Amino acid sequence: MAFESLSGKLQEVFKKLRGKGKLSEKDIKDAMREVKVALLEADVNFKVVKDFINAVTEKALGQEVMESLTPAQQVIKIVNEELTSLMGSTQSWLNLGNKIPAVIMMVGLQGSGKTTACGKLANLLKKQGKNPMLVACDVIRPAAIKQLQVVGSNVNVPVFTMGDKTNPVDIAKASIDYAKSHNMDVVIIDTAGRLHIDDELMEELINIKKVVNPDEILLVVDAMTGQDAVNVASSFNERLDITGVILTKLDGDTRGGAALSIKAVTQKPIKYIGTGEKLSDIEPFYPDRMASRILG
Ligand code: GDP
Numbered sequence: 001m002a003f004e005s006l007s008g009k010l011q012e013v014f015k016k017l018r019g020k021g022k023l024s025e026k027d028i029k030d031a032m033r034e035v036k037v038a039l040l041e042a043d044v045n046f047k048v049v050k051d052f053i054n055a056v057t058e059k060a061l062g063q064e065v066m067e068s069l070t071p072a073q074q075v076i077k078i079v080n081e082e083l084t085s086l087m088g089s090t091q092s093w094l095n096l097g098n099k100i101p102a103v104i105m106m107v108g109l110q111g112s113g114k115t116t117a118c119g120k121l122a123n124l125l126k127k128q129g130k131n132p133m134l135v136a137c138d139v140i141r142p143a144a145i146k147q148l149q150v151v152g153s154n155v156n157v158p159v160f161t162m163g164d165k166t167n168p169v170d171i172a173k174a175s176i177d178y179a180k181s182h183n184m185d186v187v188i189i190d191t192a193g194r195l196h197i198d199d200e201l202m203e204e205l206i207n208i209k210k211v212v213n214p215d216e217i218l219l220v221v222d223a224m225t226g227q228d229a230v231n232v233a234s235s236f237n238e239r240l241d242i243t244g245v246i247l248t249k250l251d252g253d254t255r256g257g258a259a260l261s262i263k264a265v266t267q268k269p270i271k272y273i274g275t276g277e278k279l280s281d282i283e284p285f286y287p288d289r290m291a292s293r294i295l296g
Helices: 004-018 025-041 046-060 071-086 114-127 144-154 168-181 199-212 227-240 257-266 287-295
Strands: 102-108 132-137 186-191 216-222 244-248 270-274 282-284
Touching: 004 025, 004 071, 004 287, 025 046, 025 071, 046 071, 046 257, 071 257, 071 287, 102 114, 102 199, 102 227, 114 132, 114 144, 114 186, 114 216, 114 244, 114 270, 114 282, 132 144, 132 168, 168 186, 168 199, 186 199, 199 227, 216 227, 227 257, 244 257, 257 270
Parallel strands: 102 186, 102 216, 132 186, 216 244, 244 270
Antiparallel strands: 270 282
């Protein structure tokens, strides 16, 4: 699971601090240097680490901590608060707007887990009493439509498809009309992923966005790709103004750099995490719980 090694290293740092009783400025600065190394080793974005360390150091050197009877505890509390704030402070709910159907556009690179995430989200919404529909707009990857159909049938959610010969923008548009006339209240659009971000991919997504006016544009990124995931998030956000991120494969990510950097770099929240291959392996992202887990 994510953060194993970061968690272990931070615990070491805090153990040392606890052993000292009263803390000097040097103690805190030494500890912060070790925290910095641990975060960089966890593949957290360099600038994010720098800002984080500055913020924690400034607070930790404050009078309240230095004169406290339990200074190490205070420092841990500050680290906890800053980690939580780094990841977005509060949990970000899905925004389904107020039109029917609500439209969720799913975007991401090939292999990120986008199609799986479409099924996971549909499953989740169904459990919440919604009547979702999946839309197959990936007409590029062979078997993408079939895969979405399999995912749809596994969670018992209908899949709207017009085959792979129709323009995805037209498919997206038609799917909204279909949803309206069939009492579907949430439309989840699976768009094409490419191996790399390219203009053609972005153009297509921008055009789909224009015709469906989505309530959410969720970018699916693979946590295991670390800072690449963060760069992908920045690029998609610049072009599409995404509303949030689904961070997949957190179960296989031992470092956690993407989870810790994405919000700070893009200003867009992680809304859900993927924690396995099963269609039930999805959880809302809680920054405070994640911070507590990191601190052990
Ligand atoms: P797409 O190309 O972006 O649509 O990606 P897929 O949905 O086909 O997923 C690619 C691979 O990642 C598949 O083998 C999925 O089972 C796997 N996968 C997706 N999400 C997760 C996750 O949260 N954890 C793990 N371990 N595997 C995942």
